[in-house]
Amino acid sequence: MGWEAWLTVAVVVGVLGTLILTRMAADMVFLGGLTILLLAGVLDPSEAFRGLANQGLITVAVLYVVVSGLQETGGIHWVVQRLLGRPRSLAHAQVKLMTPVAFMSAFLNNTPVVAMLIPAVNEWARKFGLSNSKLMIPLSYAAILGGTCTLIGTSTNLVVNGLVTERTGEGMRMFDLAWVGVPVAVVGLAFILLTTRWLLPERQPAMSRMSDPREYSVEMLVDTDGPLVGKSIESAGLRHLSGMFLAEIDRNGSVLPAVSPREKLQSGDRLVFVGVVESVVELQKIRGLTPATEQVFKLEGLRSQRIMIEAVVSGSCPVVGKTIRDGRFRSRYNAVVIAVARNGERLGGKIGDIVIQPGDTLLLEARQSFVDQQRNSRDFFLVSQVEDSSPPRHERAPLAIGLLGVMVVTAGFGWLSMLEAALLAAAGMLVTGCCTVETARRNIDWSVLLVIAAAFGLGAAMDQTGVALATAQTVMGFVGDAPLLNLAAIYLLTAGFTAVITNNAAALLMFPIAFAVSSDLGVSVMPFVVAIMLAASASFATPIGYQTNLMVYGPGGYHFSDFLRLGLPLNLVTALVAILVIPLVWGF
Template identity: 35%
Template sequence: MTTAAIITLLIVALAIILFVTEVVSIDVVAISLMVILMLTGVVTVAEGLSGFSNPATITVAFMFILSGALLKTGALQYVTHRLTRIFIINHRLGILLMMVLVASISAFVNNTPVVAVFIPVVIQIANASKINPAKLLIPLSFASIMGGMCTLLGTSTNLLVNGIALREGVEAIGIFEMSGLALILLFVGILYMVFIGYRLLPSREPESDLKVKFGLRDYLTDIEIMPGSKLVGIKILESSLVRQLQMDILEIARNGTRFTLPPGDFVLQAGDILKTRCSAEKMMALKDQARIITNPDMKIGDHDLGEGNSTLVEMVITSNAAIEGQTLREADFRRRFRAAPLAIRHREEVLRENLYDVVLRSGDVILAEVKSHFVHALKLMENEQDAPFAIISQQELTDFDRRGFWTTISLVIAMVILAAMGWVDITAAAIAAVILLVFIGNITMKEAYEAVNWKIVFVLAGVLSLGIAMKNSGLDLMIANLLTNNLGTFGPVFILSGIYFATSLLTEVMSNNATAALMAPIGITIATTLGISPTPFLIAIMFAASASFMTPIGYQTNTMVYSAGQYKFTDFIKVGFLLNLLFWIISSFLIPLFFPF
């Protein structure tokens, strides 16, 4: 074994230890390995830095921007309300449709930002349909992983393996080349989660946020039912306010008559003013529902719930503030702060007057809706010496931008078609699509920079040097010869199954991208040694490196739902072990059929 091979082997071992222990951030590890390889001379400086110019790295960065532009349109709010209704009627059907939806989006949009956007959506659905969020968040992550396997664009792992193949002179893998087999795996995976995995998911009660548990962030507000509203003629207990948002209706005012603590069979009518108690989160959910209706069917005070892009802001009145002792009307709140008050938390007393007649006291918290572009001005007021309030939280509300959605989705579809037909390189197509979106104003350059997950970009750029080091040192050839000499008599199918198994185990304890960068050169070398096509091995590595279901650290979407669902490490093992086993067996038999040696 040469000195370069020994150095590379030690660096690979160090990489595995650091990735598994997570004592250092994964992107720092990747870049550090690249630097060590350059300093030791195993790779040249040009080779070490080539990861930054690799088509896979560039494509992933621009796919993040396309994902950001698509998610910016607020399209997900359009489906949330409908999914909630389905979950209330049938939990299993809801999970099935949710997983199909998330997988479909993840096949063309990078799955990491998709899961980031869907986590609060799924928690909202779970709360509305009285399901433990832990029953939905692992299926969410798994659906995004399986969907990402369906196309070359779905996950950075696929693009990375394809980039290594191109670097080694292997024929490029098409955008939909793996789709047939991946759809079979997706079908099996969804059925498993709906009928088996769901039973294995934890049902323990999550730990409540103390602020929520003790109602410290509850507000009292008036909601008026507008003519033509879907709530007209509906009993309180059957209304979305109670069934989905679990709001407490304390009083209803109708034609001068007040009904205190109305019973559940009380029928709502147009013009009713409901005094409700709810949290800021439920208020945001209420506004999200209202925004998917063309004509607002509810209003808070004199404020329609369906008005333009805005942010929910909680503003606490400071001591000695000029507006203390004034009502909202006297303070000229709406004009002065460009904010529409939605609710006020005023000590522990129940407010009986309209919001604009409430006398403000130090410590009162106003829940208000502010136009998004004016939030910065409010924050500047907050920093003044005689600040009238302090902003304690804000939650952005995005309208469904139909024009922006159809423009963005049309460009993505055009990009996919042109690249799939071989008329345009996928990297060039992704860059062109982003530039067009910037020119037409669907996304700004600032938003584009913010949309990129730079951590993943640096990981990709860093780990690509590992593959180059293995080739330069001859370590990939040594490993390939070792495997073929010992397993070659069993045939290529057995070796392929072994490669899948090894990749699957490795990706459970370290980065999926690092695993793919490590295994892809070995797979190519094995195929060259045996004189067969490397494509089956590359597909096996793509699938195995992505299909990480047994641990929360093997894939970034699993890590994202780990804390959100308050899971234990063993929850992933219980649900994911059998799914990993199924994917390994199916892939071992079907990959050679779809991709002959």
């Protein structure tokens, strides 16, 4: 090998070492490595950034827009609410959770699926007295396993398929992976159900040990002819809300305190809840409930374009000493007070009748411009936006789910390519108002796309300088000429890389090596390609091996060893199934 090859090896090892030993951002590390190769002349600009034009990368970016539409309309939450019910036991709860999660993750990027379900599972666990630590890792693992079943289940599948299309001219169809992905998912889910009782300990998340002193009293109205009318408090999911409780119901002027869970909701009921801000945000997203104050409907613009804001009232605020109504708060600030927190004291009466005092924390509904205008105002000590607080567009949820169905059907039957189907669905989300252009841009994870693009460049350097060929010959030197053993070696090497770096990067670094191995053996590359897809996607052994594992790490209160205890055996079980099934479907 020439100096270019040795420099490439040094850069790749340096990138991997930096990611393992430091907390530097993965996109910056990969771009740094690519820059060194570009400046040294190992790659020219067209080769270094060829990944930006890859179909797989573009499809991943477009799918973020599709998922954005489902998030903005509450589509995923709408589906989950109908699938999760009262569990009979822990095992039953895990089945009810993992089955729909795995199914949804087969057709949606699993990262946003898990992100949306974490608060729902928190609430569900508290409601039925279940341990979060017994549900959060199964949630992540089910999403990962579901993602192995279709071409769009994970970004890794799309990216590797893009490389195959470039090399061979033929890519995989949407459900081709199901032949191996479904057996892997079924065996993996069964393993989780059978072993979590012993392999997952009881943990208490750190957040559950902290109390929030800002408790708000919030009034919500049951929509006329809405989906909650006629349902009991229990069946409507309004009992034992996480961080919140239903204090009373005001029905036609009569107050019902200590509400029974069997009490049926009626049209126009005024429900009084008491809870922390995160729970108030979730409450605003429940279909069939709207804020009791009519002021929210007098603000300009759509509710979906607004956010929730916490603002602490200063002594110089002109509405101090006046009721919210008399102070004309909405007219003065173009914002509506949803709730008021005051030293943990419960404030009775209607929102408009509350007299504002210095130090009160107001929970407001307003546009982003309120934060920009009032951040340095003398009227408020502190103004902060509540994350992920825009009310969803519930009326468009069926439309968003329909657009997702169109994408799946057109791609699944081969009527459109995966990229074309995703572009069609994304355009539909924007044109029909399921999401806005601003929201879609904000929800695209640019750091993931940069890692993928930069990893393409490193993979190209390994291929052109002969590093991939030399690595392939080394692998073959250890395992011989047997295709099955080489397949196992490629799978395990990819899984090892994925445990310590990002899954997309691991797949892109291994692809040229797998291609070289298949060429030297004189066999089809497809078994090795599928092995890379499965090994890079099905990473369970460490919390850093897959993004969804990191997402549940805190909410589940886990230790690093918890992932090793359950994830390492699961990795080995799924690897065995995949290595045995892949040659039966894609022959050497």
